[in-house]
Amino acid sequence: MKNHMINAFQEPACQHNQAQSGQQGCAPAKPGQSNGGCAFDGAQITLLPIADAAHLVHGPLACGGNSWERRGSLSSGSSLYRYGLTTDLSEQDIIFGGDDKLVKSINEIIQRFQPPAIFVYATCVTALIGVDLDAICHQASKRHAIPIIPVNSPGFSGSKNSGNRLAGQALIDYVIGTEDPPFQTPFDLNFIGEYNIAGEMWDIEDLLKQLGIRLLSRITGDSHFKEVQWAHRAKVNMVVCGRALINVARHMEDKYEIPYFEGSFYGAKQTSYSLRKIARLFGDQRLIDNVAVFTANEEKKIEQALKEARKVLKGKRALLYTGGVKSWSVISALQELGMEVVGVGISKSSQEDIVRIKDLVGEDALLIDSRGARVVLETFKKKQGDILIAGGRNIYVALKERIPFLEINQERDHAYAGYTGFRQMARHLVTALQHPVWKLAKLDPPWKE
Amino acid sequence: MTICFSEKKLVINSLKISQTVGGVLALQGIFRSIPILHSAQGCAAFIKALMTNHYRDPVALQTTALTELDIIFGAEQNMIKAIDTVIDKNDPSVIAVLSTALSETVDDDMEKNLKNYRENDPTDLRLIFPVSLPDFEGSLESGYARTVEAFIVELSHCILENRPVKKQGNRVNLIPGSHLTSGDVMEIKTILSDFGLEVMTFPDLSHSLSATLADGYSPLTQGGSTLTDLKKIASAQLTIVVGNSMEKAGQIIEELHDIPYILFDSLTGLEKVDHFFSWLKNFTQSPVPSRYQWERKQLIDAMVDSHFYFGGKSYAMASEPDHLYTLVMFLKELGCMPAKLVSSYATPALKTMEETVEIGDLDDLERGSDAAEFWLSNSHGQQGAGRLSIPFMPIGFPITGQIANGYRRQVGFRGTIELLLAISQVII
Structure with a gap:
C-alpha cells in the first residue's frame, strides 16, 4: 500500500x-x-x-x-x-x-x-x-x-x-495496457476524469462523432472495463475534470507517448477551444480545418439561442463555490453569459487553477480559501451576490437563506457540458433568478404586527 | 420464531443503514445541538449527503476527522480538538460524540476521555455525552434509540440535582421512534394537545429537518426541543412511547424519575389508532374531538372504497423493524399479504410477528418477490423492483427523487388515510 x-x-x-x-x-x-x-x-x-x-x-x-x-x-x-x-x-x-x-x-x-x-x-x-x-x-x-x-x-x-x-x-x-482494442482508427481519443454526470458526456461524444473522432476509452464515465484496459492505444488524451487523474495522463505520456492536455466543456468558448485543441494534437490538417468550421457554426447557432437569456443574466452577480477544473471553467461560461463572478471558492483548487481563476475574474472578486457554509454566506452578502453556484452540500444552506442556487457538482441531475448543455445551464440560471418563490418566501404574513 | 437470516456472506444492496445515521437523526430533534462523529472525515460526509438528499435541509454534523497518524498517536486529541472547535465557533447547547466502527476498533475510551474533558471546566453547563454506535451492530433504528437513551441519562444528571420536582397534571412526555417523520411527530403532538395535554417531545423532529424554529442557516440544529423545555421532563405525569425500539427510553425515565410509561407499538391503521384514542379518552377524561371522529369515518370510507384494489394483493417490503411491523399490521387491515418481508436486524418485536421476516438486504427481497404485486422499501430498492417490473413505492430512509419526505404522514386517522392514498397511487 x-x-x-x-x-x-x-x-x-x-x-x-x-x-x-x-x-x-x-x-x-x-x-x-x-x-x-x-x-x-x-x-x-x-x-x-x-x-x-x-x-x-x-x-x-x-x-x-x-x-x-x-x-x-x-x-x-x-x-x-x-x-x-x-x-x-x-x-x-x-x-x-x-x-x-x-x-x-x-x-x-x-x-x-x-x-x-x-x-x-x-x-x-x-x-x-x-x-x-x-x-x-x-x-x-x-x-x-x-x-x-x-x-x-x-x-x-x-x-x-x-x-x-x-x-x-x-x-x-x-488495468491500462492489459488488452488491445478490436480495431484502431486514426482519431482515437481518451477522456480522463470525465464521469458522465447526468449523461453530459453523451452530448460531447455526439459532437466528436460528427467530427469523425472516436472516443476509444472513457475514464471512467459510461465505460466498460475492457476499454480502460486498451486506453494506451489512443493517440490523444484529454484530462477533463481537474487534476485529480493527472497521474494517469502523465503515465500514458511517459510510457506510451500519448500527448495530453487539460480542458473543459463548460461554456461555448471552452467547448470550441477543447475541440480545436484535440484536432491540433491529432496533427491532421483536414481535421483541424473541419473542426474550425464546425465550431464556428456551433458558436453562431448558440449566439442566437442565448440572446434572451443574456438579457436576464447580464450583470447578475454570481458566487461560485466548487473545486478543480470547474472553478475556472464555469467562471468563463458564466462570463460568456454576461454574468459577473464576484467570489470564487479556491480551497479545492490547485495552484494552476488559481492562476487561471485570477486571470478570469480580475481584482474585484473575492477568493475564498476556507471551507464551510458560513464563509460562503458572508462573502455572498458582502459582495451582494444574486446567485450561488455550488455543489449539492450547499443547496439547502442557500435555500435556508433564500438565495437562488444552481447545482454544479457530481450529484446533479442536469447535463451542462457542450453547446447543448450550455443552453440548458443558461436556461436554469434564468429560472433560478426569476423564480416567483424568492418574492413570496420573503413576504411576512399580513397579520404580523 | 419467525425470523430467518440471509445465507450470503456478501451484502448486496444493503438495507441496513449504519447506527450513526440514527444517532445523527436523533440529535436533529434537539435545538442548538450538534453530533460529532468520532471517525475519519468521510464517515460524516457520507451521512451528511445521505440525509441532506432525503430531508432537503441542512444537517448539523461534525467529525473528529481521524487520520492514520491520529490513530497511531491517540484519537483522544482529535475528539478534544473537535469539541473545542465546535464550542468556540458555534456554542451549541448539546454535543453528542458518536463512535464508529473505526473508533471502536482502535478501542478509544470515549467515556473516560469525555469525563476528563468535562472535569477541566465543571462550570460549563452544556450537555456533552458519548454514544457507542459501531456499524457492526443494529441499524439506523437502534442507533437512534441508543442515542435517545444516552441523552436521557445525561439530561437526568442535571435534572436530578434540582430535586424534588413538582408534577404537572396535564404534562406528558412523548418519545417518537425513528420511523416517524416530522409530519408524524407534529400529528401526534396535535392530537395530544387537542386532548388538553402539554407535551414534552424528544427528539422533536416536528420543526426540525423541515420548516425550522429559527430562520436562516446555522451549523447547529435550527429546530427541535430546547434544553430548557427538556429539563421539565421530570415533571410529567406519564411518558408516551411510540415504537417498540423506544421502550427502553421509557423505562429509563421510569427508573430515574418515577414516571410510568405507556408503549404504543404503532399509531397507523384503524385498530391501532382506535386503541390510541380510546386510551387518550380514558386518560384525559375528555371526549374525542369531533374532528377525529370525522377523520375516522373518512378512513373507513377510504378503506371500503379501496378494498377491491387492495384485497388479496401480495407485496414485498423491506424496512427497519418498527416501521416494518407498523406497515405489516396496516396492510393486513387492507387485505394485503406479504410475499416477502426483509428487515435490517433482529428485534424482539419482529419475533412476535406471525409473518416470517428475513434479516437481510434488498437483494434478498428481490430474490423472493417474483410473485409480489407491489414493492415497499427505501429508494435503494427501486432498481430491484424495476428488474422485477413491480410497482414501487418509496418508504422509510433514504428516499430520493421526491420532495417533502419529512412531511409525509402515516399516523393517526388522517395519516393513515394519506398512507392508503399514497399506496393506492402506485397499485391502481
Missing part, C-alpha cells in the same frame, strides 16, 4: 505536492471543522463509473452502505456498478481479520454476476487490522482468471482528491 501512496503523492504534475512549505499531498482535514469526503470516497467516485465491473467495499457497513447510488454517473451499458456490494464486517470479522469473508464474498460475486473484473476497496478498518488486500486479490485473481484489483485508498489516508489519485494509480498498476 505504501508504495502506491508514495507514487501518487510524488506526482510532479500536482501543484499540491510542490516544494512550498514542504507539504506532500493535500492538507489534512481539521477536527470539528471538516466537510469533505475521504480518500475512499474519492477512489470510489473515480472507479465506480466502470459500469460492468463489480465494486466491492471491504469494510464495516457505513463505508459502502451509506454511500452507494449517490452519484449521477450514467451508463449506457451494464448496470452492475449500481449494485452496492460490501463485506459488512462484523465484530468477529474484525477480530479475526476478515480475510475469509472477503474471499467468500469474491466467490459469491463471481458465481452470481460473472463480471469481467472486480475492484476491491480497502477501508480504514481493514487497513488498520492489516488486511493484505494485494495478496488476497492476487490469489483470487489467479484462481478465477479475471482481474481482481485492490484499491488501497482507506478513508483516513487523506482527502477525496488523494483518493481520486490513488484510484488512478490502481488503473495504472493493474
Whole structure:
C-alpha cells in the first residue's frame, strides 16, 4: 500500500505536492471543522463509473452502505456498478481479520454476476487490522482468471482528491495496457476524469462523432472495463475534470507517448477551444480545418439561442463555490453569459487553477480559501451576490437563506457540458433568478404586527 | 420464531443503514445541538449527503476527522480538538460524540476521555455525552434509540440535582421512534394537545429537518426541543412511547424519575389508532374531538372504497423493524399479504410477528418477490423492483427523487388515510 501512496503523492504534475512549505499531498482535514469526503470516497467516485465491473467495499457497513447510488454517473451499458456490494464486517470479522469473508464474498460475486473484473476497496478498518488486500486479490485473481484489483485508498489516508489519485494509480498498476482494442482508427481519443454526470458526456461524444473522432476509452464515465484496459492505444488524451487523474495522463505520456492536455466543456468558448485543441494534437490538417468550421457554426447557432437569456443574466452577480477544473471553467461560461463572478471558492483548487481563476475574474472578486457554509454566506452578502453556484452540500444552506442556487457538482441531475448543455445551464440560471418563490418566501404574513 | 437470516456472506444492496445515521437523526430533534462523529472525515460526509438528499435541509454534523497518524498517536486529541472547535465557533447547547466502527476498533475510551474533558471546566453547563454506535451492530433504528437513551441519562444528571420536582397534571412526555417523520411527530403532538395535554417531545423532529424554529442557516440544529423545555421532563405525569425500539427510553425515565410509561407499538391503521384514542379518552377524561371522529369515518370510507384494489394483493417490503411491523399490521387491515418481508436486524418485536421476516438486504427481497404485486422499501430498492417490473413505492430512509419526505404522514386517522392514498397511487 505504501508504495502506491508514495507514487501518487510524488506526482510532479500536482501543484499540491510542490516544494512550498514542504507539504506532500493535500492538507489534512481539521477536527470539528471538516466537510469533505475521504480518500475512499474519492477512489470510489473515480472507479465506480466502470459500469460492468463489480465494486466491492471491504469494510464495516457505513463505508459502502451509506454511500452507494449517490452519484449521477450514467451508463449506457451494464448496470452492475449500481449494485452496492460490501463485506459488512462484523465484530468477529474484525477480530479475526476478515480475510475469509472477503474471499467468500469474491466467490459469491463471481458465481452470481460473472463480471469481467472486480475492484476491491480497502477501508480504514481493514487497513488498520492489516488486511493484505494485494495478496488476497492476487490469489483470487489467479484462481478465477479475471482481474481482481485492490484499491488501497482507506478513508483516513487523506482527502477525496488523494483518493481520486490513488484510484488512478490502481488503473495504472493493474488495468491500462492489459488488452488491445478490436480495431484502431486514426482519431482515437481518451477522456480522463470525465464521469458522465447526468449523461453530459453523451452530448460531447455526439459532437466528436460528427467530427469523425472516436472516443476509444472513457475514464471512467459510461465505460466498460475492457476499454480502460486498451486506453494506451489512443493517440490523444484529454484530462477533463481537474487534476485529480493527472497521474494517469502523465503515465500514458511517459510510457506510451500519448500527448495530453487539460480542458473543459463548460461554456461555448471552452467547448470550441477543447475541440480545436484535440484536432491540433491529432496533427491532421483536414481535421483541424473541419473542426474550425464546425465550431464556428456551433458558436453562431448558440449566439442566437442565448440572446434572451443574456438579457436576464447580464450583470447578475454570481458566487461560485466548487473545486478543480470547474472553478475556472464555469467562471468563463458564466462570463460568456454576461454574468459577473464576484467570489470564487479556491480551497479545492490547485495552484494552476488559481492562476487561471485570477486571470478570469480580475481584482474585484473575492477568493475564498476556507471551507464551510458560513464563509460562503458572508462573502455572498458582502459582495451582494444574486446567485450561488455550488455543489449539492450547499443547496439547502442557500435555500435556508433564500438565495437562488444552481447545482454544479457530481450529484446533479442536469447535463451542462457542450453547446447543448450550455443552453440548458443558461436556461436554469434564468429560472433560478426569476423564480416567483424568492418574492413570496420573503413576504411576512399580513397579520404580523 | 419467525425470523430467518440471509445465507450470503456478501451484502448486496444493503438495507441496513449504519447506527450513526440514527444517532445523527436523533440529535436533529434537539435545538442548538450538534453530533460529532468520532471517525475519519468521510464517515460524516457520507451521512451528511445521505440525509441532506432525503430531508432537503441542512444537517448539523461534525467529525473528529481521524487520520492514520491520529490513530497511531491517540484519537483522544482529535475528539478534544473537535469539541473545542465546535464550542468556540458555534456554542451549541448539546454535543453528542458518536463512535464508529473505526473508533471502536482502535478501542478509544470515549467515556473516560469525555469525563476528563468535562472535569477541566465543571462550570460549563452544556450537555456533552458519548454514544457507542459501531456499524457492526443494529441499524439506523437502534442507533437512534441508543442515542435517545444516552441523552436521557445525561439530561437526568442535571435534572436530578434540582430535586424534588413538582408534577404537572396535564404534562406528558412523548418519545417518537425513528420511523416517524416530522409530519408524524407534529400529528401526534396535535392530537395530544387537542386532548388538553402539554407535551414534552424528544427528539422533536416536528420543526426540525423541515420548516425550522429559527430562520436562516446555522451549523447547529435550527429546530427541535430546547434544553430548557427538556429539563421539565421530570415533571410529567406519564411518558408516551411510540415504537417498540423506544421502550427502553421509557423505562429509563421510569427508573430515574418515577414516571410510568405507556408503549404504543404503532399509531397507523384503524385498530391501532382506535386503541390510541380510546386510551387518550380514558386518560384525559375528555371526549374525542369531533374532528377525529370525522377523520375516522373518512378512513373507513377510504378503506371500503379501496378494498377491491387492495384485497388479496401480495407485496414485498423491506424496512427497519418498527416501521416494518407498523406497515405489516396496516396492510393486513387492507387485505394485503406479504410475499416477502426483509428487515435490517433482529428485534424482539419482529419475533412476535406471525409473518416470517428475513434479516437481510434488498437483494434478498428481490430474490423472493417474483410473485409480489407491489414493492415497499427505501429508494435503494427501486432498481430491484424495476428488474422485477413491480410497482414501487418509496418508504422509510433514504428516499430520493421526491420532495417533502419529512412531511409525509402515516399516523393517526388522517395519516393513515394519506398512507392508503399514497399506496393506492402506485397499485391502481
